[in-house]
Amino acid sequence: MASLPFRDINVHASTAHYAFTSPSSPSAPTLVVDRPTGDLRLNDGALLGGKRVSSIAGILGMIKLRLDKYIIVITKAQPMGRLKGHMIYKVIATEFLPLRERPLHDQDEDTYLALLKTFIKSGPMYFSYSSDITNTFQRQAQLDASQPLWKRADDRFFWNRFIQSDLIDFRTSGSRQQHGQQPGLDAYILPVMFGMLEITSTKIKSTPLTIALITRRSRHRAGTRYFSRGIDEQGHVSNFNETEQIVILNDSTSGLGGFAGGGTIQNGKIGGSDGRELQILSYVQTRGSVPVYWAEVNTLHYTPKLQIRGVETAVSAARAHFSEQIRLYGDNYLVNLVNQKGRELRVKEAYEQMVKLLVSSPKEGTQQDSLSDEKFRVVEPSSQRQEFDRLHYVYFDFHNETKGLQWHRAKLLLDQLHDGLEKQQYFRGVDMPADIEGRLEVRNHQTSVVRTNCMDCLDRTNVVQSMLARWTLNRQLTDLGVLQRGQTFTDVDPAFEVLFRKLWADNADVVSRSYSGTGALKTDFTRTGVRTKAGALQDLRNSITRYVKNNFADGPKQDSFDLFLGAYLxxxxxxxxxxxxxxxxxxxxxxxxxxxxxxxxxxxxxxxxxxxxxxxxxxxxxxxxxxxxxxxxxxxxxxxxxxxxxxxxxxxxxxxxxxxxxxxxxxxxxxxxxxxxxxxxxxxxxxxxxxxxxxxxxx
Structure with a gap:
């Protein structure tokens, strides 16, 4: 059985060291951080002479600033709900433990600390002691469950990977005093995810189920709206998020009570109270900035200046990006929602030119109607399939098609994607009660992904993603027999419809807030299904707030991203x-x-x-x-x-x-x-x- 992170850690402090022990695991080694050097070691048994300072929920990491190094510990965590029996927590409060006994202060050091504390306090971060929430259920089913939790974590969504690097380096290489690997440290390394997570127990037509929505934000090229755009040389795009919609049937462990999901449980083997097998269904989508070199330059004008470098210069970076996307998700359906007129046209054309350079012998098709000169543009391969022929570009003129509050016309995109959605399927796994490590028996795989973007990958993107998630959820419930052919949950259960809309509107707000500083636009449509004047007024307020924050507050916010993620030392x-x-x-x-x-x-x-x-x-x-x-x-x-x-x-x-x-x-x-x-x-x-x-x- 894999060594899971400790759920309870006591911190003992002395003038010479900090010592971390787990009272529930008295035989486990003590983690000692020497002061003021920051050297790590494992000690068999408790260390005498230290005064107990506090109990903590986990170690977020260690970071070296200009004058001192600090251990960041999680002092308060809020339970958010259970997935397959495993409790998920949100980081609520942290504390910085300085290694110097008498900390040296100067203006820059205090500013660094203030940036980090504000960032951690405002950033929605989640973790679990017993489940890997950085990976989708489909990827979890393919991983070795005997590995420690931090080794299984997806590197893109292991948000505290940089500040955990001291612990990870010591775990893998040891130190001058203790050579070689240090497996005793596994239980002190806690992976944390940044993003959105909601878990709700509900029912449809008297069928109980748990629905969850998880959005994982990549730690690569992370930042604020106007200071992080496009792609970098390593193939990382700005504002990349993976969103997984999860449905669990026959799960009696989804509440806040019950067993804790620690190291001795059977990982959710409880199943339904009537003996029916526990089933997990998940559907994954991605979003990310247009993968070319481009930027929007703030000048205090409401509309920033747009800069796009030559598309050819970004081909190698785009290859790296889409190679990873295809390896992780299979075929990619690239849904582009930027405007085909005005300033956004240059971004649209750059994206299409990039796809043509990647796809072998591309052929194009355009469909028109009375509302738009170009409703859809499709780029597909015409010759023998190469690696990048697994990219399927679909352009949808979102603004033009939905103007005049005709939001129902966004469903035209569903018709265009119908064949791809049918083929891509979704993940379905069934609990294996005899498996001590909690693995799932995989009944179905999701074979492709829809990668959606608008200019910011926020407002239009979330409307389309919620629409695709709705279509897939109806399909899943029909395949399970919860809905009859031709039925939708909108028709048969208005209460669940309200819950579904709230879930996706909350997702829009959380993702938008971390990137642009305000909640998302157009959430009145996501929450209620109609575009209202009150919603338009709220959008105006959000747009004004975004303008102020993007010009006058996002510099320090970007600095805090760069500091926490190690982009600046x-x-x-x-x-x-x-x-x-x-x-x-x-x-x-x-x-x-x-x-x-x-x-x-x-x-x-x-x-x-x-x-x-x-x-x-x-x-x-x-x-x-x-x-x-x-x-x-x-x-x-x-x-x-x-x-x-x-x-x-x-x-x-x-x-x-x-x-x-x-x-x-x-x-x-x-x-x-x-x-x-x-x-x-x-x-x-x-x-x-x-x-x-x-x-x-x-x-």
Missing amino acids: PSNSSNKVFVDKRPILIQSIPYILAFSFFLVFVGAFSPRMPDAAVLPVRIFILFWFMVGAWSLNFIYSNGMLYVNWPKLNPRPWATEGFNETINHVRKDKIIGQFVARGHERGLSMARYTNAEEGKKRIE
């Missing part, structure tokens, strides 16, 4: 990374704007004596109004100087655009002479080159 950095190095005059203009409008307000609304002269007051108000108007125009015209850019790994287009804008300001007839040279807000090309070439950890 603070120990290699210089001091005062976060200092604003723009010229003082540039920094002061927003304050001049606020001050001028304050004086205009005071001048306009302050009470005056009856015999007071009016002209001087009017001149005063007019002067400060003109100063404020000039300041506002300057900020808007030179918006790149006022966007809150990431400071740890500056983006190349941000560096270029910033330098162009500052050079333009130096030529300004009014203030150009006052803008000193040599102050580039810390976005110098030297730092950028450092960040791009040397700061990504090779694992």
Whole structure:
């Protein structure tokens, strides 16, 4: 039986070390972290001399900042429900344990800590002590269940993989004091997933079942909406998420009570109370950014500038991306929802050009109707199948087809995908009561995947994914005999319809919030099935909030992603990374704007004596109004100087655009002479080159 992570860990602290023990496993070795070096070792039996600090739910990882190294421990975890008997938890609270007895503080160290704490607090992270939630049920059925949980975890969704690297390195290679592999450490390594997870016990037509939705966010090329776009050289795309919709029948272990899912249980062998076999059905979809080199550059304008590099330069990266996708999922149906007019057209054309370069002898087909010049565009291979001929590109003009609140027309895409959906099937597994490791007897495999994208892979994408999930769920319930041929759960069980809509609307909000800073758009349609004016108003509020956050708050948020995931190593950095190095005059203009409008307000609304002269007051108000108007125009015209850019790994287009804008300001007839040279807000090309070439950890 595999060694599972400890469910209960006590932390003992002394001036020389931290010691971690499990009171429920007194014979297990103690994990010792020496202070202040951070060296790891395993000790047989308890270590004397340490004072017990607290009980924790697990070790999230260890991270080295500029001055000190910290152990991040999970102090509070919330039960979310059970899948096949295994309890899933959400990380609620963490604590940072410094290795120095008297921590050294400076401004940068405090900023690093604040970024990490805010990130962990806001990021929805989940884990299980006894089940691998980083893998779909189909992949779990193919893995060796005797392996430790962390070794089975999918590397893409093992979110704390970087901060667990000290523990993993010690587990696989040992240390100077303890050579070789250290299997005793397995129980201290806890994989954590980032994303969305909901588990609900319900019923359809009096048939009890558990429905769950899990969205796993990839740790590769993770970030915020405008600071992470397209693909990198390794083939990782931005905002890649895998969503698995799970239905479990005859499961009596789905509540929050009952057995704990620890190391001694039979992994959900309980089954239904009437002896019927426990069945698991799952359906998987993916989403991810358009796999070419492209970016949207914030300038404080509502619509950012779009940049797309030559498609040919990204072919090798796209090959790496789709090779992995085909290996993991089989055939890929690439559903592209970006607009075919306006600024998004260039992204659409780049994607289609990339698919044509990958697919051998592509043939194209276009279907039209009265609403759209090009409702569908399909790219398919015409010759003998090669590896990338397992890509099937389908374009759907989502905005044009559904304009005027005609959201039912999105179902036209289902007709186009019908044959592919029929062939791809879904996963179905049946519990094997005699198997001590809880394996499933596989009755059916999902043989392909639908990979959906719009510009952000958020709003339109979620509407289409929920539609495909609905179609597949109806098919699964029909195959199980819960529904009759031709029936849908919408028709026979309105209460379940409401639950299904809520599940997918929650998914939209969680994925969107972690990427764009707000809940998703169009969730009124997902929740209710109709597009409403109230929903459109909520979308307007979300769009305004996104604009503010994407321009003024996403820089630090991107820094926190890069810090937690190891894309930036603070120990290699210089001091005062976060200092604003723009010229003082540039920094002061927003304050001049606020001050001028304050004086205009005071001048306009302050009470005056009856015999007071009016002209001087009017001149005063007019002067400060003109100063404020000039300041506002300057900020808007030179918006790149006022966007809150990431400071740890500056983006190349941000560096270029910033330098162009500052050079333009130096030529300004009014203030150009006052803008000193040599102050580039810390976005110098030297730092950028450092960040791009040397700061990504090779694992």
